[in-house]
Amino acid sequence: MSDADPAPASGATSAASAAVTGDAAGADAARGNRGGIQLINVTKRYPGQSVPAVDDVTMTVPSGEIVVLLGPSGSGKTTMMRLINRLIEPTSGKIIVAGQDALGLNPVELRRHIGYVIQNAGLFPHMTVATNIGLVPQMLKWDKDRIAARVDELLELVDLDPATFRGRYPRELSGGQQQRVGVARALAADPPAMLMDEPFGAVDPITREHLQDSLLRLQEELGKTIVFVTHDIDEALKLGDRIAILDKGSRIAQYATPQEILLHPADDYVEQFIGGGQAMRLLKFSRVADVPLQQVPEARPEDDAAAVRDRIAAGSTAFAIVLDERRRPVRWIHPEDLDGVTGPIGTRGMPTATPIRARNTLQQALESLIQIDHETVPVVGPRGVYRGTVTLATLQNAIRDMKERTRARRRGADAT
Template identity: 80%
Template sequence: MPDTVPPVPPAGPTRSAAPSGPADPALPGAIDPGDGGPPGEAASAERGGIQLINVTKRFPGQATPAVDNVSLTVDGGEIVVLLGPSGSGKTTTMRLINRLIEPTSGKIIVAGRDALGLDPNDLRRQIGYVIQNAGLFPHMTVGTNVGLVPQMLGWGKARIKARVDELLQLVDLAPDQFRDRYPRELSGGQQQRVGVARALAADPPAMLMDEPFGALDPITREHLQDELLQLQEELGKTIVFVTHDVDEALKLGDRIAILDKGSRIVQYATPKEILLNPADEYVEQFLGGGQAMKLLKFSRVADVPLQQVPQAAPGDDAAAVRAQIDAAESTFAIVLDERDRPVRWITVDDLDGLTGPIGDHGTGTARPIRVRNTLQQALEALIQVEHEWVPVVGPRGVYRGTVTLSTLQTAIKDMKEQTRSRRRQDKAADS
């Protein structure tokens, strides 16, 4: 199957980001939790996870395998990055998942079903596929590219148009402006957005992304990485992402599988664990220098405790808000709208002499940072605002807490202590 042919998705779209339900053992290829599968298999399957179990691929005429006995569990809703140098088997491993390449041996489970027991087209209905340079059909408009698979599945024109417009909005491309354009009329970043929209056409539970941003300029690449993380907060897909770029892997991955030149996984852990405790000298050299700065650059706001401050709504009485602030021994509260999104700060100075509802009194908040943002991004946000705090939001902009300079200082102190502890352990092991 050529790269430019999109995977065939399920028979109809769903807009819910809720994880998939458990596999039905009556379905062809379904895995019964009692069949002796590896620990955690059933739990992963319930959330649309992916498993590779002792998977090997040998191409004819090659002395060494392209993929060597790889075992890997990707939990539903997480981004796992396959990271390694050229020739380490990253892309081959990915293509084994949707059977663009057939394994020589081993077992592959997708959403609780034996992938090798399924018709390849049935398998690909569960998996979106995004490649470098988007792989769009040049003679088709953006709308036709995005709606191609739903059309193949026999959807009506109105349904296809509604889905196309929904997805273009999702990837920040105004439908009225972009629906009728051709790929040649788009920038590289816009083409990649269309590629992502096409992969999401029927809301598959899993997505494979093969160096999708590798050909883009650094600024566009960083923007699309941020957009992918924001989309992931909203949609909760199971994503396997291939890259050879260490910084990209550390930024995007919930977990990272580092492959060596022998096509073996030498470490599989969170970015923070990999930076603090590289498995061996190969991993340490592959990561390069500046691990301390990488910890700040790629540790996430979600990994640190957030400060909780008094909360208020525009309709709250000023005296009650002041009492809440005083009780918390604070100097301010955060005002949330009806959807629990941060609107503004209100300080004790703003409340002086105010009676009745607080209304629109207070100071507009800085642009919130998201739980998936890095500590470096949090620091940059704090430097740019007049206050000493920045609101943190999760999916749909819902308020989660507040990050302060003190929050970051504590996080850095903890990282330094963990680094010192690892060095002491290394010295003890060498002695």
């Protein structure tokens, strides 16, 4: 677990603090911060302590994003997460969760609407997997059939076969399986926000990587607001939409996207904290969604062949992409596929390669492009919806741009 606190903790965690950057604030304002979290001038001072555990912290966790709290022991991570969940009460300040003043709500009721995942899963050993997952819905007075259906739905969501796992006890599960059940339990009542305190810290590196990938896949589908505590910089870079790097005394040294932190560390403390190897980390942790995607003409199976030929002729590529009714990529189609065709294009063309997810890293995308025969690969977001295409040239240009920005930053630092 992370920071030790002067006060006892019951199950864990911490939340962040940081001056809100303009883009985070603007995005949240546009969404009304529906599922977001805000800490406004929050201070926690324990009796007999000369220095506050959390000192006048203000930050916004934008709705639908993963914000990672990263910092050394004593930087206030655990204290701040407990403040969000009201496991402890602030000395002063205001906390907003999903648009509601958390300090004005019943603490028990608040916790039932915030998912909570801790290290070692925290499952009740005497309860089955199904009972563990259904605990909060049961407290919310859901009927048995609805709870059973939700348990099975969530087990499938975290890649555990309901028929195999619903009747098992935690002692019969591996560490990775227990953590998956812990995530399912946190999602049981479909909370708008989740708190995760070093949830993958107690498993082996391979299992940890699989759990990280599973969390990103779930987040792509569900879009929860997540505060995630870790001490691992690589985990933070992989998972975080934004990272709050904390210093002693709950000072927010930098609150930005992983790419911004790697390219533009705010100060010497941040630069030392993230360590070297920024160029390789940019490739490993920058996401496909961060680079400009190529757009090609689009078509639907019911579109007229003549209209599709015109779109291809007017576009910058010699082909179009055919999308289904849910805007998922299906096929590439070239003008020669339409020779002599009148009416709808139907099933003409050739299947696309397996799409690359927008949340994939540039390194993963590069590996995919090298291993397949297609030069152009579609990129998809949540629910497989088409967002654009990527090529080796796309990635080369993005990496070249990142390297140039890194060189420019270094030249600026040398000049000062």
